[in-house]
Amino acid sequence: EAAAPHTHEKREHWSGQTAFILAAIGSAVGLGNIWRFPGEAYDNGGGAFMIPYVVALLTAGIPILFLENAIGHRFRGSSPLAMRRVHRRAEGVGWFHVAICFVIGLYYTAVIAWALSYFFFSFTLAYKDDPAGFFTGEYLQLGEAGTVSLSFVPHVLIPLAAIWIITIVVLALGLHNGVERLNVIGIPLLVATFGILVVRALTLPGAADGIDALFTPDFSALTDPNVWIAAYGQIFFSLSLAYGVMLTYASYRRRRSNITSPGLVIAFGNSSFEVLAGIGVFATVGFLAHQQDVPVAELDGLAGPILSFVTFPAVIAQMPGGPLFGALFFGSLVVAGLTSLISVMQTISAALQDKFGLHPRGSAVAVGVVSAVLSIIGFGTTTGLYLLDVVDQWSNQLGIVAGAIAMIAAALWFGGRSRELQRHLSAVSTLKLGTWWLVLVNAVSVLLIYMFATKAVSL
């Protein structure tokens, strides 16, 4: 037991398949499902977005999830180690994943911290008089628009520090007692709280109009390549694909494990939650439109941080039972975000363990403390909201596409691992993968290269 747990024979592992599935769902279901998806869907043709979205899930999400899980499981390592075993020159691909995780971790924490503050604000409806002014003024203390300064914002600093402390403690408790336990408790809790929230939202006056706005198809959107790019981007972000997270989590499964069927559970579980969140959010927005007596299409602020931190508070303030609704909403955001954040930090920590032979606890504390300091400087100050946008563009839209292409190229094109991985996926799994899987992954990578080029040009 006391022997170095980082060596491969003693690699930490999940207690079983269910633990793995819950942890992977914990990573996938996050802020992306609750505030990114509804806005993306709404901006990209409403109901018509569902077609590219489902196509993206089936053609890219699931096949690449299989690929990442297979690499992690077969080569038994964090992203850099596993990628080096895939191809001796590919360790850098793994470090690229780790770097993106590091960036995501910094800003993700900031949003969770805001949600934690708003969880408490909800009890007294502190934001009720002027939700927009409250968010940027009183809470974030932004000066005139566009000014960036490095003064600390005490309201943000405290929740930010709290989130980091929780994160470091969970990571330091280890994979089994920390990460796994957080997810085994957190995910069922999240499903329950969010379920209550959606039911409540659906019974608000105007709910149907909101849902209509989200699902009314605009078929002309289907011919717009940007809509397709958005759908693929959403699937990657939402399933935590190409960040090395799913790879690392799969490396903690026991040697003889079914990989494909759990992959399907993770992918469909995540998308179900996402669509449910879309319904809940837009039902609520429909109520706001009803209150203001305007069509949903004329409301502003239906995407990004504004949706959760300005529009939602405005609705909560007007609704019967608002404080409870607000607490459930922001509490759900905190739990969903925390289980994703942990997966990102575990991915970084695992890479350092594998590379330098660090003990899991030491590695977790080191990674946590460095990230905490940087995130407090970046987001505990008034630069936060500005940074968020920049980071989102570069890491979530460009970085992961590059990370996915590099991973596929290293494993299938240069590493020649295609058949080996296909056989590995089919060896113990109940669902066997035919050559169609390889065809899909290769086809998707061509599409990704196209997306990457278009996006890079537009930035």
Ligand code: PHE
């Ligand atoms: N999948 C998470 C979400 O939907 C985000 C995430 C991305 C988590 C990458 C981990 C790694 O919010």
